[in-house]
Amino acid sequence: xPRRQNLFALWTQVGRMHDVSRALxxxxxxVAAAVMLLAFASTASAANAGDITLNGTxxxxxxxxxxxxxxxxxxxxxxxxxxxxFKIIPGQNEIGYTPITAKPQVDGYITRMRPDxxxxxxxxxxxxxxxxxxxVWVNLSRQNTTNNLPELFFAAGEExxxxxxxxxxxxxxxxxxxxxxxxMLHNLTPVPTMVKMIYEIDFVPDSSPxxxxxxxxxxxxxxxxxxxxxxxxxxxxxxxxxxxFTYPDDDPDAYPAGTRQRNAWTVDRDGVLLATAGHLHPGxxxxxxxxxxxxxxxxAAKCGRAKTAKAAKKCRLSSPRGRGDxxxxxxxxxxxxxxxxxxxxxxxxxxxxxxxxxxLKKGDVLTTxxxxxxxxxxxxxxxxxxxxxxxxASDAKGHNPYKKRVDLPGKPTHGHLNENRNHGGKKTNLxxxxxxxxxxxxxxxxxxxxxxxxxxxLRLPGLGGxxxxxxxxxxxxxxxxxxPQRIYHSITSCKAPCTKSTGIAYPIADxxxxxxxxxxxxxxxxxxxxxxxxxxxxxxxxxxxxxFCRIHPFMRGAFRVKQ
Ligand SMILES: [Cu+2]
Numbered sequence: 001x002p003r004r005q006n007l008f009a010l011w012t013q014v015g016r017m018h019d020v021s022r023a024l025x026x027x028x029x030x031v032a033a034a035v036m037l038l039a040f041a042s043t044a045s046a047a048n049a050g051d052i053t054l055n056g057t058x059x060x061x062x063x064x065x066x067x068x069x070x071x072x073x074x075x076x077x078x079x080x081x082x083x084x085x086f087k088i089i090p091g092q093n094e095i096g097y098t099p100i101t102a103k104p105q106v107d108g109y110i111t112r113m114r115p116d117x118x119x120x121x122x123x124x125x126x127x128x129x130x131x132x133x134x135x136v137w138v139n140l141s142r143q144n145t146t147n148n149l150p151e152l153f154f155a156a157g158e159e160x161x162x163x164x165x166x167x168x169x170x171x172x173x174x175x176x177x178x179x180x181x182x183x184m185l186h187n188l189t190p191v192p193t194m195v196k197m198i199y200e201i202d203f204v205p206d207s208s209p210x211x212x213x214x215x216x217x218x219x220x221x222x223x224x225x226x227x228x229x230x231x232x233x234x235x236x237x238x239x240x241x242x243x244x245f246t247y248p249d250d251d252p253d254a255y256p257a258g259t260r261q262r263n264a265w266t267v268d269r270d271g272v273l274l275a276t277a278g279h280l281h282p283g284x285x286x287x288x289x290x291x292x293x294x295x296x297x298x299x300a301a302k303c304g305r306a307k308t309a310k311a312a313k314k315c316r317l318s319s320p321r322g323r324g325d326x327x328x329x330x331x332x333x334x335x336x337x338x339x340x341x342x343x344x345x346x347x348x349x350x351x352x353x354x355x356x357x358x359x360l361k362k363g364d365v366l367t368t369x370x371x372x373x374x375x376x377x378x379x380x381x382x383x384x385x386x387x388x389x390x391x392x393a394s395d396a397k398g399h400n401p402y403k404k405r406v407d408l409p410g411k412p413t414h415g416h417l418n419e420n421r422n423h424g425g426k427k428t429n430l431x432x433x434x435x436x437x438x439x440x441x442x443x444x445x446x447x448x449x450x451x452x453x454x455x456x457x458l459r460l461p462g463l464g465g466x467x468x469x470x471x472x473x474x475x476x477x478x479x480x481x482x483x484p485q486r487i488y489h490s491i492t493s494c495k496a497p498c499t500k501s502t503g504i505a506y507p508i509a510d511x512x513x514x515x516x517x518x519x520x521x522x523x524x525x526x527x528x529x530x531x532x533x534x535x536x537x538x539x540x541x542x543x544x545x546x547x548f549c550r551i552h553p554f555m556r557g558a559f560r561v562k563q
Contacts, residue, residue, distance in 0.1 A: 011177060035442045036267040038093050075210030076202045078113060079104065084196040085120060088130065088187040089485075095230065095527055100137070100179035104203055104543055109170025112202040113137075113163045115156035117185075120194050124419045127345050128504045128553075130195055132158050133184035134279075134383070135200070141177040144264040145220055150180070153201075154161070158345035159334075161277050162413040165217055165389055169274055169383040169396070170204060172216040184527070188552060190451050190512055215395035217274050222289065224248055224366040224384040226262040230527050235283065235372045237514050243375035263384075267364040273399035276388035277351035277413060278332030282344050282508075283372045283379035287386050289329040290322075291358070292365040296402045298322040320405045327409045329358055329366075332386060337416040339423060341417040342373050344504040346420035350410035359398030360390070377510035380492070380550060381519075424503020430458045431465070432497040433558030434544045438469035439466030444473060444557070448489050449481040449518075453557035458499060458546075467544055467558040470536075477535045480520045488521035488528055490550040491536075491557070500547035502554045511547070513540065519551065 070078040079103040117132045118124055135156045141149035153171055154163060156455050165171070187193060204211050224247050225231030233247050233254070240250045248254030248263055255261050278287030280399050301319030306312035321328045328512055330352055338346035360366075370384020399406050433456070446468060447454040454460075455468040470476055493511025509516065515537055518529035540561045549555035 013213070017343050017455070028446050071204060075208050076204045078200060079202045079203050080198060082196045082198055083181050085194045086183070086185055086196070087192065087194050088185050089192050089487075095182065095184050098181045098183065100181050101174075103179055104173060104201075104205075105175055106205050106207065107172075107174050108203050108205040108208075109211060110173050110201050111170045112167050112200075113154045115160055116156075116198040116200075116202040118196055118198055120196065120426070124417075125193075125195060126422055127158055127417075128194060128422045128424065128502065129187075129189055131186040131188055131345070132156065132160075132197075134182075134187050135184075135197055136182040138180040138182055139177050140180050141174070145218060145268065146222065149221075149227060150386075151219060152221045155279060155385065157175050157279055157281070157383070159279070159347050159349055160402060160414065160417065161279065161349050163277060163352070163387065164275070164413075166274050166357070168213060168215060169217045169391055170214050171219065171390070173203075173390070183292050186551070190552075190553075215391055216396050217389040220265065220273070220366070220388040220390050222263070222265060222276075222366060222386040222388060224254075224263040224368060224370050226265075227260070228262070230383070232381040232383055234516075235382050237374055237376075237378040237510065239374050240372075240465075243373060244371055245374045246369050246371045247382075261367075262371065264365055264367045267306045267360045267362055267366060269362050270393035271360050271390045271541060272388045272393065272396035273329070273358040273360060274396065275352045275354075275356065275389055275493060276330055276332065276386050277410075278334075278349050278370075279383055279385040279387070280334055280349065280370060280372075281348075281379060281382045282347075282504075283374075283377065284334055284382065284384070285342060285371050285373050286334060287332045287349075287368060287370045287384050289332075289386050289388070290326055290367045290369070291329050291360070291401060292326045292449040293361060293402070294325065294363065296325045296327075297413050298324065298327050299403050318405050319498070320403065321407055322402075327401045330356065330407050330410065331399055332410060334358055335412045337420065338505055340425065340505040341376065343376055343508050344420070344423065344486055346423070346504055348412035348416075351413050352410050353408070355409075356406060356408075357396060357398040358401050359393075374441060377508040378514055378516065379494075380490075380509060380516055383465065390411075420504055422503045424501045424506035426501040426503075428499055428501050430497070430499035430556060432499065433467050433546050434496055435561075436544075436558070438560065439468045441461055441469050442471065443468050445477050445479050447481045451482070451487075451552055451555060453478070453491075453555065454556045458556040458558060459554075467560040469560045469562055472561055472563055473538055474542070474544055475536045475538050478517065478520065479531050479533050483521050483532050486521070488519045488551055489517075489555065490519055491515070491517040491534060492550045494546050494548045494556070496544065496558075498548055498556055507548045507553055507556070509550070511545070513545065515540075515545075515547070 068080040137154040140150040239245045303312045303315035333350045338344040494507045495510045517534035521528035
């Protein structure tokens with residue numbers, strides 16, 4: 001398809017425009033994205049067997065998708081659909097797009113969505129084997145309220161948040177809408193596999209009596225990197241204040257001068273926020289939603305007249321929280337089931353309770369932030385998203401958040417998931433690189449080929465397994481020779497000896513000296529560094545440095561710097 005190639009060429013150019021200002025590049029990226037999504041829109045309805053991806057050739061999806069129906073007491077039906085299957089090749093870690101053809105045949109309201117990822121036999125893959133980096137449900141027939149992308153109305157990462165609207169509200173769906181699934185599925189092993197995406201929706205058809213009482217809600221997509229195709233940011237170890245890093249507040253370069261404040265949205269008309277839940281990556285602690293209203297003032301807690309200490313506490317707890325015209329609406333908290341703490345995907349995000357409802361006025365400004373803990377490690381390519389839903393002012397009553405506290409604790413949307421059981425961190429036979437004899441002296445390049453670092457790979461025998469040595473002030477250049485297979489790697493510092501078993505909580509980017517290559521690969525440049533090589537910093541002090549691959553965490557290596 002020539003059209004796709006052109007599109008791809010455009011995309012590639014966008015990635016290579018290093019000499020053009022970042023702002024301009026983003027404009028180009030936005031245009032490329034819009035063009036691409038429009039192209040998909042025109043083909044989506046015709047495609048039963050969707051095999052459209054960014055690269056055109058990678059992810060084959062099948063023709064059949066089954067649906068199961070369960071009747072719910074309130075007149076809704078619980079429908080289960082499949083997207084895929086997806087063939088994911090070893091080490092795959094790319095963004096793909098697939099038309100969603102398995103969806104309701106009639107118009108109606110969606111009141112709840114639950115995602116899952118399964119093998120062909122229905123079993124849920126272990127998260128340390130096949131990993132759902134993200135899946136986003138896109139309605140190409142509408143536009144996002146908060147940015148120039150098509151309407152994003154549901155998303156799932158490995159935390160698999162279940163989304164539910166308060167009773168009486170639904171996302172109004174039209175059978176003629178074209179849906180697209182934007183996914184990043186990650187195969188952490190060198191073995192190809194097949195998976196399907198499952199999504200379960202509670203659906204009230206327009207023809208049912210229950211639909212007469214339903215009111216529509218629209219998605220408000222809040223994202224700290226709103227509008228970007230790959231909306232990620234990096235969190236460095238020990239960054240922020242007291243090992244807490246909040247994006248964008250703690251990153252002065254988050255939104256360079258002349259660019260848009262991506263985490264903000266100016267409310268376009270009066271309405272009521274109905275629900276919200278956050279999306280984070282490992283290391284993330286919470287996402288927050290804030291409101292600013294010109295001329296408004298957070299009502300101060302006047303608890304001095306309370307008769308008892310208990311009454312005073314109750315008074316304080318019911319008072320709105322914020323300062324001046326900025327009030328806190330909700331904190332979506334990451335509840336980690338992970339025994340090692342906030343370092344893995346073994347987590348559930350909290351969502352608002354049904355009575356949360358918040359009245360908004362036209363001209364209000366909503367903002368979102370994402371907070372990560374930085375004591376344990378760096379968190380490269382992190383996300384901070386809050387998906388909210390809003391009803392028209394005529395269809396709902398909401399609380400005034402300046403007068404009444406609305407940011408009460410939410411509820412995790414699910415418990416511990418079985419697929420998150422392999423935490424890693426156990427003893428292995430890998431050698432401690434600090435005790436190994438010197439390897440090759442000043443080799444210049446270190447190839448990465450076939451999931452091995454060819455010099456200094458802790459899993460290799462002989463010379464290949466010994467750390468290559470450079471002199472202080474010199475550097476090593478890693479070359480990804482797996483790039484032609486579209487397999488990408490990273491060189492990410494990890495605390496020595498970095499030899500424990502691989503799992504969802506190990507290894508992490510916890511090297512005392514931080515270095516990070518980014519995802520080295522050339523294509524597509526949206527999710528990679530756009531370069532095939534990476535050179536170590538020249539200012540490293542003498543010592544043995546251990547590292548791993550973020551994409552394939554079983555890959556471990558070391559190099560040595562000498563005086
Ligand atoms: Cu790798």
